[in-house]
Amino acid sequence: MKPEIQTFIERLGLFLERLGMSRTAGRLLGLLLVSEEPLSLDDLARRLHVSKASVSTNARFCQQLGLVQRVGVPGDRRDYYEISLNPFEHAIRTRTAAVSEGIRLAQAGVEAVGDDRPKARARLEEMRDLYTYFGALMEKGITGWGARRGAAPGDAERGGGP
Amino acid sequence: MKPEIQTFIERLGLFLERLGMSRTAGRLLGLLLVSEEPLSLDDLARRLHVSKASVSTNARFCQQLGLVQRVGVPGDRRDYYEISLNPFEHAIRTRTAAVSEGIRLAQAGVEAVGDDRPKARARLEEMRDLYTYFGALMEKGITGWGARRGAAPGDAERGGGP
DNA sequence: CGATACATTCAGTATTGATTGAACATACTT
């Protein structure tokens, strides 16, 4: 395997580790990202130099996040994994969920401080409003991107939809 | 201290922990967020039930992120900390930096796979383009928010969305 | 039905990261 690709996989591992995944999950996504074909658990374990148990756990984790999907191969009993069609939209949606939590949290803060702490209250209201603003912005952004994708099917839209 | 506020601080600690800070740093920010006055390192240590060493480390960390600032109190030698004016814009700018890293990473991936893996290449190009798109969107969002703030200074601007 | 090929779960281990108390450094006060 080309060293540039190895490096890419490692970098993605580090990158996603900082975003809260395990490094192995990040590497797994990287490997699937650069693979032309789906890979079995054993393939993944071998090429990632990691136990099959770990791959199993991490692959299922990625699947629950919608980043990866299992596919069948005719005449083969094994599970194969491939990157799902729009993993990055999924990733951003996950972020958006965090934004919602931020809004609720800020609102709880506003209610907790009540009326007798004007500075704190103003800060928390700003936190709430900024999160709300950005949540809406990202929502619109995802929608817009989806439309763009649909409108220019040749450029990124490969294979069949769901 | 009101239990609702305790709860808020703990929730913020968890929330920011998932975003890559230490939980103590998150609690520290929460405490400063709901405080009307700046707090000294000893105040923070006492109210967070944490060693002064840990507070020192975490406070300086938050300061370097621009989330917190030191202020002086006349006639007092101690350092006091307060939340900085626009910590959330800062937080979002930090996210934006992560987006830039995502763009560079995706581009490195595109170059690594070259021309002979069309599916992988298309995915990585989409990753790059989506990150680029969102980076620009967030940049515009921050600018817009700042303008809005400047237009209504002193007002926390609750209520209306964009 | 027994054997085989998988995938998953689990207890134990290793690794990482945060926290602590103590030592150190620095700047005031008298």
Added chain:
DNA sequence: AAGTATGTTCAATCAATACTGAATGTATCG
């Protein structure tokens, strides 16, 4: 200048998390 108050750094400890090999399920094949 000595003593005191304060902030920082550092080795050791502690807690959380991920990884592993072995055991356990579950379905397919002969």
